[in-house]
Amino acid sequence: MTDIATRATRVVAASGSRRRPNGGGPRVGTIVAFLVPFFLPFVLFYLVPICYAIWQSFLVVRRTGGQYGTSYTTFGGFEQYVQVFQNTEFWASIGRIALFGIVQVPVMLFVALIMALLLDTPLLKLKSFFRISAFMPYAVPGVIAAIMWSFLYSPQLSPVVDMLKAIGLQPDFLGPGAVLWSAANVSTWLWTGYNMLIMFSALQSIPQELYEAAKLDGASNWAIAWQIKVPIIAPSIILTTVFSIIGTLQLYAEPAVLRQISSNISSTFTPNMLAYAVASGNNYQQAAAISVVIALITFVLSFGFMRLTSKKAGL
Amino acid sequence: MSTPTSIRESRVSRTAAMALMFLLAIYFLLPIYFLIVAATKPQGDLASTFGLWFSHFDLFTNLGTLFGRSNGIFGQWAINSVIYAVLGAAVGTLISALCGYALAKFRFRGREFLFSVILGGVLVPTTALALPLFLLFSATGIVNTYLAVFLPSIVSPFGVYLARIFTAAAVPEEIIESARLDGAGEFRTFFSVAFKLMTPSLVTIFLFQFVGIWNNFFLPMVMLQKESLFPITLGLYEWNGQTARVSLLQESVITGSLVSIVPVIIVFILLQRFWRTGLASGSLK
Numbered sequence: 001m002t003d004i005a006t007r008a009t010r011v012v013a014a015s016g017s018r019r020r021p022n023g024g025g026p027r028v029g030t031i032v033a034f035l036v037p038f039f040l041p042f043v044l045f046y047l048v049p050i051c052y053a054i055w056q057s058f059l060v061v062r063r064t065g066g067q068y069g070t071s072y073t074t075f076g077g078f079e080q081y082v083q084v085f086q087n088t089e090f091w092a093s094i095g096r097i098a099l100f101g102i103v104q105v106p107v108m109l110f111v112a113l114i115m116a117l118l119l120d121t122p123l124l125k126l127k128s129f130f131r132i133s134a135f136m137p138y139a140v141p142g143v144i145a146a147i148m149w150s151f152l153y154s155p156q157l158s159p160v161v162d163m164l165k166a167i168g169l170q171p172d173f174l175g176p177g178a179v180l181w182s183a184a185n186v187s188t189w190l191w192t193g194y195n196m197l198i199m200f201s202a203l204q205s206i207p208q209e210l211y212e213a214a215k216l217d218g219a220s221n222w223a224i225a226w227q228i229k230v231p232i233i234a235p236s237i238i239l240t241t242v243f244s245i246i247g248t249l250q251l252y253a254e255p256a257v258l259r260q261i262s263s264n265i266s267s268t269f270t271p272n273m274l275a276y277a278v279a280s281g282n283n284y285q286q287a288a289a290i291s292v293v294i295a296l297i298t299f300v301l302s303f304g305f306m307r308l309t310s311k312k313a314g315l
Numbered sequence: 316m317s318t319p320t321s322i323r324e325s326r327v328s329r330t331a332a333m334a335l336m337f338l339l340a341i342y343f344l345l346p347i348y349f350l351i352v353a354a355t356k357p358q359g360d361l362a363s364t365f366g367l368w369f370s371h372f373d374l375f376t377n378l379g380t381l382f383g384r385s386n387g388i389f390g391q392w393a394i395n396s397v398i399y400a401v402l403g404a405a406v407g408t409l410i411s412a413l414c415g416y417a418l419a420k421f422r423f424r425g426r427e428f429l430f431s432v433i434l435g436g437v438l439v440p441t442t443a444l445a446l447p448l449f450l451l452f453s454a455t456g457i458v459n460t461y462l463a464v465f466l467p468s469i470v471s472p473f474g475v476y477l478a479r480i481f482t483a484a485a486v487p488e489e490i491i492e493s494a495r496l497d498g499a500g501e502f503r504t505f506f507s508v509a510f511k512l513m514t515p516s517l518v519t520i521f522l523f524q525f526v527g528i529w530n531n532f533f534l535p536m537v538m539l540q541k542e543s544l545f546p547i548t549l550g551l552y553e554w555n556g557q558t559a560r561v562s563l564l565q566e567s568v569i570t571g572s573l574v575s576i577v578p579v580i581i582v583f584i585l586l587q588r589f590w591r592t593g594l595a596s597g598s599l600k
Contacts, residue, residue, distance in 0.1 A: 026421050030501045034417035035429070037410040038475060045467040046436055049447035056447065115339065123332040132584060133340040136347065139579040141530035143548040144572045147555050148346040151353065151366075151569070159349065159366030193343065197590070221328075242438075250442045253532045253548075260556045272442050276537075279446050291443045298440050 050295075056288035057081070073285075080289035089268045090290065094297075096180060097270055101248040104184040109240055112192050116199035117225045131200070134193030142190060146257035149186045154261060174262035183265075186254045191247070195240040202236040203229060238309050242302040249298045252276070347576070354573040358566040377570040389571055391543055392550040396529060396575070398461070399546055403468040404525040408517055411471055411524075415478020416505055416513075420491060430479070436472030445537045452538065463538040464546070468528045474520045481516030482509070519589040522582075529579060547575045 060076030063069040084090055115134060119127055137145065152158045153173035164171045173182045210232070211224050219227075230237075252272040259265040268274040271294050279287035349366055355374040356364065364370040382390050418430055448467055452458045457466075486509045494504040510517075532548045539545060545553070551571050558565045583590070 026501045028423070031417055031421050031423050034413045034421070034501070034505075038414035038470070039429075041410070041466065041470045042433070042436065042472070045448065045470050046439065046444065046472075049444045049451060050439070052451060053443070053447040056450070111339070115336070118332050118336060121332070123329050124336060125333070126336075130336045130340055132587070133343045135590070136580055136583070137343055139526065139583045140347075140576050141532065141548045143532045143552050144576060145346070147551065147568060147572055148350055150555075152346060152349060156362045157353075157366060162365065189343065189346065246438065246440055250440045252442060253552075257552065257555065260559075272533075275446060279449075284446070284450060287446055291446055295440055295443045298443075299438065302438055 053288045053291050056285050057292050059285045061283075061285065076285075080285050081293070083286060084289050084293055089274060090271070093268055093271045093274050097248060097251060100180060100184055100251070101245065103181075104187055105241065105244045105248060108188045108192050109195060109237065109244065111188075112196035112240070113199055113230070113237065115192075115196045116203055117229060119196075119200055120203040120229070121221050121225075123221070131193075131197070134196055136193065137190050138194045140190065142186075142253040143257055145190050146183075146186050146254040149182070149189070150258055150261050153182055153258075174258070174264060176264045179258060179262050179264045183251075183254045183258055186258075187247070187251070191244070195244070198240055199233055199236050202233040206232055234309070238306060241309075242305060245301050245305065246298055249294055249301075347580075350569060350573050350576075353566075354570045356566075358563055361565060361569075374570075377566055378574070381567045381570045381574065384567055385542075388542060389547075389550065389567075389574075392545050392547045393575070395461075395544060396546040396548070399464055399468060399531075399535075400525050400529040403465055403528045404521050407469040407471050407474060407524045408521045410469065411474030411478045411520055412482075412510075412513060412517055413505070415475045415480075416482045416486075416509060418475070419479045419482035420486065420488075420509075433472045433475050437476060439472075442533045445534050448534075449537045458538055459540050459544070461544060464531075464535050464544075467534060468524075468531065471520075471524050471527070474524055477516065477520050477523070478513075481513060481519075485512045485516060515589065518586070522586060522589055526579070547571070551575070 057080050058075060058077060059073050060079050061071050061073050063071045115130070118124055119131060124130065140148070152160050155161055155172075155174075158173075161171055161173070172178055206229065211219075211228050214224055214228060250272055251270045255265050255269045255273065259267070259269070267277045271290065275287045275290040275294065278290060352367060352369055353361060354377060355372050356370050357373045357376070360370040414433075418426060444467070449458060452463050457463050490508055490512075491504055494508050495501075499507070529546075530548065531546070532552065535544075535546050535549045536552070539549065542550070542553075551568055554564050554571070555568050558568060
């Protein structure tokens with residue numbers, strides 16, 4: 001905080017001496033006019049809902065005199081949070097999403113990194129074809145992607161199931177053990193190309209001279225990739241990891257679509273589905289507490305990961 | 316390209332790299348190819364013929380059925396998606412550009428603080444906002460209207476972040492100063508001078524926000540009950556949930572999915588270079 005403050009005063013001081021030779025420059029009113037069109041909706045549709053959710057999560061609905069009494073809303077302290085943490089469905093959904101994230105995020109980012117590194121070498125032809133085909137899924141909404149894949153998982157329609165059966169396998173993509181990974185596959189399909197392009201763009205901005213010397217010393221492409229390129233694009237890899245963590249915790253559309261064809265996905269499969277299910281039951285205070293907990297976990301994990309990696313990499 | 320190392324690179328690793336990339340390309344293209352094939356088939360052939368090859372070419376019949384269903388509701392959904400995404404992204408880009416420009420070019424107290432608030436906004440999970448927004452909107456009566464989806468969609472903290480970076484890079488101080496000396500007001504400077512210089516980056520911001528809104532599902536699902544207000548994603552989701560009872564709907568879900576992704580994929584391929592600028596700056600820290 002003090003850092004921001006000192007920087008701000010320095011900026012103000014500098015602007016006084018450097019940028020206003022004619023004493024003009026934008027007036028406060030003008031600056032505000034530039035900022036308000038964004039900040040007004042930002043406050044109304046971002047900050048206010050956040051504060052409102054936090055406020056709601058501290059309320060409880062009670063009834064006077066048993067089942068038929070009138071209900072009233074009152075301050076309940078951490079009561080809703082205690083309920084969230086005692087809810088076994090909440091922990092089950094967190095467990096699923098944790099398992100999902102621990103496997104899916106590293107697999108996806110590893111594949112994305114390998115693709116980006118290969119596209120950055122002279123080994124490949126048809127580079128733009130590979131790049132476009134990987135990025136194409138990003139144009140497909142999550143719901144549509146899940147619908148497309150659910151046809152490929154369906155025992156009646158899927159050519160993939162047909163082909164696997166032809167070689168003697170009995171795949172059940174929608175079974176109790178497999179369905180989580182079927183959902184993970186949809187996310188991987190959707191986001192690998194996007195993450196690959198972020199990493200690839202970072203690779204492209206590395207000046208060639210940086211590894212010319214290593215090449216002349218006879219370093220293999222492999223060594224250059226892992227010892228020079230990967231450390232340089234570490235910030236991009238961290239960024240894609242953070243975005244993936246946020247995305248995983250928000251998971252809703254893909255499992256919700258698979259739920260339409262598989263009884264092995266409950267209405268509380270992910271934390272977000274749980275929050276929606278609770279809100280549909282008109283328990284908005286409990287739903288608010290769940291949303292706040294999800295948001296807090298997201299913040300802790302993404303900031304924690306950034307701190308951890310930046311310390312390690314000395315960035 | 317013929318550096319000493321690349322010549323020494325063995326044929327084996329070239330082949331392996333190509334093979335791996337081909338496998339991955341098949342993985343990425345397979346569902347889309349399946350969808351194209353399935354969209355050309357009559358409903359009866361979906362289960363009975365091999366999914367990766369064509370049977371009867373019934374695409375036009377399927378399209379007719381799709382757009383004719385429930386008094387043309389699919390066409391309405393498509394129009395709604397376009398309204399939400401095109402208008403939302405246009406307004407969103409404009410307000411992001413104004414804000415990003417101000418943050419990049421004006422010096423004022425609290426500037427860095429405002430910017431860190433916006434950066435924090437990038438990390439907020441937007442699905443966590445949908446439920447409290449629903450409650451706030453139902454109190455004001457705009458739930459179940461176009462505005463309920465449109466208004467929250469115009470806010471993109473990531474867009475402001477991009478706008479600030481792009482402005483700093485694309486609009487030189489001298490040009491702003493000389494416009495000021497010519498007596499132009501700040502808004503005139505922005506719209507007549509800076510806007511032109513920023514155009515390529517504004518296209519990038521527009522595209523990112525367009526796709527974000529086009530793909531959005533949770534917000535419209537929470538906000539809308541009236542079918543005639545649905546975007547394509549929500550409409551097809553509802554249909555897909557009914558295929559167990561109305562199996563003939565399956566073909567329309569397939570054809571509708573294809574119709575909904577083709578225009579966006581074409582726009583993507585045509586505007587490739589804007590994506591790359593956006594993604595490159597997104598990865599700068």
